[in-house]
Amino acid sequence: MKGTFFNQPLEWNIQTDKESWGQGECIKGTLRLKNHGQDPVDLTGAGVAIAFADIKKVHARTQGAMKTEASATFTEKELAPHAELELTFELKLPENCAVTDKKSSYYLSYGKSHNENHLMLKIEPNPLFTKIIGLLDTFYRFKLKECKSAKSGVEYKLVPPTSRDMANLDSLNLTFALQENSLLMNYEFQVRKLDTSGVTNKINKESVKIIKTLTAREFSLGRDMINQDYLLKSIEGVIGEVKLKSVF
Numbered sequence: 001m002k003g004t005f006f007n008q009p010l011e012w013n014i015q016t017d018k019e020s021w022g023q024g025e026c027i028k029g030t031l032r033l034k035n036h037g038q039d040p041v042d043l044t045g046a047g048v049a050i051a052f053a054d055i056k057k058v059h060a061r062t063q064g065a066m067k068t069e070a071s072a073t074f075t076e077k078e079l080a081p082h083a084e085l086e087l088t089f090e091l092k093l094p095e096n097c098a099v100t101d102k103k104s105s106y107y108l109s110y111g112k113s114h115n116e117n118h119l120m121l122k123i124e125p126n127p128l129f130t131k132i133i134g135l136l137d138t139f140y141r142f143k144l145k146e147c148k149s150a151k152s153g154v155e156y157k158l159v160p161p162t163s164r165d166m167a168n169l170d171s172l173n174l175t176f177a178l179q180e181n182s183l184l185m186n187y188e189f190q191v192r193k194l195d196t197s198g199v200t201n202k203i204n205k206e207s208v209k210i211i212k213t214l215t216a217r218e219f220s221l222g223r224d225m226i227n228q229d230y231l232l233k234s235i236e237g238v239i240g241e242v243k244l245k246s247v248f
Contacts, residue, residue, distance in 0.1 A: 001015070001016040001018070001019050001029075001108075001119060001121075002014065002015045002016075003015075003108075003110075003117065003119045005111070005116070005117040007111065007112075007116055008036070008037070009035055009036045009037025009038075009039075009041065010033060010034070010035060010036070010037075010041060010079075011033070011034045011036060012031070012032075012033055012110060012111060012116070012117065013031070013032040013033075013034075014029060014030070014031045014032075014048065014108070014110050014119070015029055015030050016028065016029035016108070016119075017029060019122065020121075020122040020123070020124055021093060021121065021122070021123055021124070022123070022124050022125070022126055022127060023093060023094070023095060023096065023097050023099065023123065023124075023125060023126045023154075024092070024093055024094065024095040024096075024097070024126065025092075025093055026090050026091065026092045026093070027050060027089075027090070027091045027092075027093065027108065027121070028088075028089070028090045029048075029088075029089055029108075030086060030087070030088050030089070031047065031048045031072075031086070031087040031089060031110055032084065032085070032086050032087075033046070033074070033079060033084065033085045033086075033087075034082075034083075034084045034085075035079040035080065035081055035082060035083050035084075036082070037081055038081050039081060040078045040079060040080050040081060041078060041079045042077070042078050043074050043076055043077055043078055043079055043085075043112075044077055045073060045112065045113050045114070046073065046074050046111065046112045046113070046114075047071055047072050047073035047074050047087060047089075047110065047114050048071065048072050048087065048089050048091070048108060048109070048110040048114060049068045049069075049070065049071035049072070049091070049108075049109050049110070049114035049115070050068070050069055050070050050071075050091045050093065050106055050107070050108060050109075050121070051066035051067055051068045051069060051106065051107050051109050051114075051115075051118075052066070052067050052069060052097075052098060052104065052105075052106050052107075053065045053066040053067065053104065053105065053106075053107055054103065054104050055102075055103060055104060055105055055120075056103075058107065058118070058120075066107060066109055066115060066118070068109070068114065068115075069094070070091045070092065071091070071114050072087060072089035072090075072091060073087075073114075074087050093106070093123065095126075095178055096153060096177050096178055097123060098123070098149035099123050099124060099125050099147070099148070099149050099154055100120075100121065100122050100123045100124070101147070101148040101149055102148070103148070103149075104149060105120050105121060105122075105123070106121040106123050107119065107120055107121060108121055125147060125154045125176070126154070126176070126178065127224070128176075128178075128183070128219070128220075128226065129154055129156070129176040131226050132176070132185075132219075132226070132231060132235075133156055133158075133174075135226075135228065135231060135232060135235065136158065136174075136235065139232060139235075140161065140235065140239065141161035141163070142158040142159065142160055142161065142172060143158065143159045143161075144156060144157075144158060144159075145157040145158060145159050150175050152175055152177055152184075152186065153175045153176050153177030153184070153186070154175065154176050154177070155173055155174070155175045156173070156174045156175075156176075157171065157172075157173055158171070158172040158173070158174060159171065159172075160172060164244070165243045165244050166239075166243050166244070167244060168191055168192045168193070168242075168243070168244050169189055169190070169191060169192075169242065169243065170189075170190035170191065170192060170205060171189070171190045172187065172188070172189050172190075173187075173188040174186070174187055174188075175188075179213075181215065181216045182213050182214065182215055182216070183213070183214045183216075183218075183219045184211070184212075184213050185211070185212045185213075185214065185234075186209070186211050187208075187209065187210040187211070187212070187238055188207060188208070188209050189207070189208045189209075189210075189242045190205055190206075190207060190208075191205065191206050191207075191208050191242055192204070192205055193205075193206055208241075208242050210238050210241060210242075212234055212238065214230075214231075214234065218230050218231075218234070219231060
């Protein structure tokens, strides 16, 4: 990823090592600065930062839209005429940071006070979450509808299969978060239930919430390897609590 902008007499050039990042990864890159003027320029507070913001507010140039979370600053206090400087940076994203969705995103902002120009960053969910969603698709035919950031983690909206035993399920919102060495899986099903308490029967929709916390040993077999057998057992137990029970 590259970016360039001019704010006379300064020319700013930024380049990162990748085009997208996962939660908890480091954003590495280089910020280069050249003074095309005849006078020295004050560099106090100049550098690069990662900041989170509402996309609409950024487009509208709303003051204070970007909330800086980490930054790197030039150690030099000024840049001489026709001189150049280079700042190598490595900025770490939080483990449970927000992912890029339709409403909000992380940005790489740079310049004086770190915020004269910016690049929108593509932050993707932890690969662990994506692999578990894959299990729900492959083994239970839950189809992904949307993925977005939530206050408590990354939320996946899923469409249940049309099989008879799951005909009572309208939707599933599954939110993931990592807490130290544990994986928190917050299931929220929208379930249709028959209400026979009135004069006429009717179908009501109810929210059923189930929270599972798995240890590292339960969800992982090592680096980049999920514990598929245990995860499937856990998912099966959760689905068993909400799907239709056979009368035979």
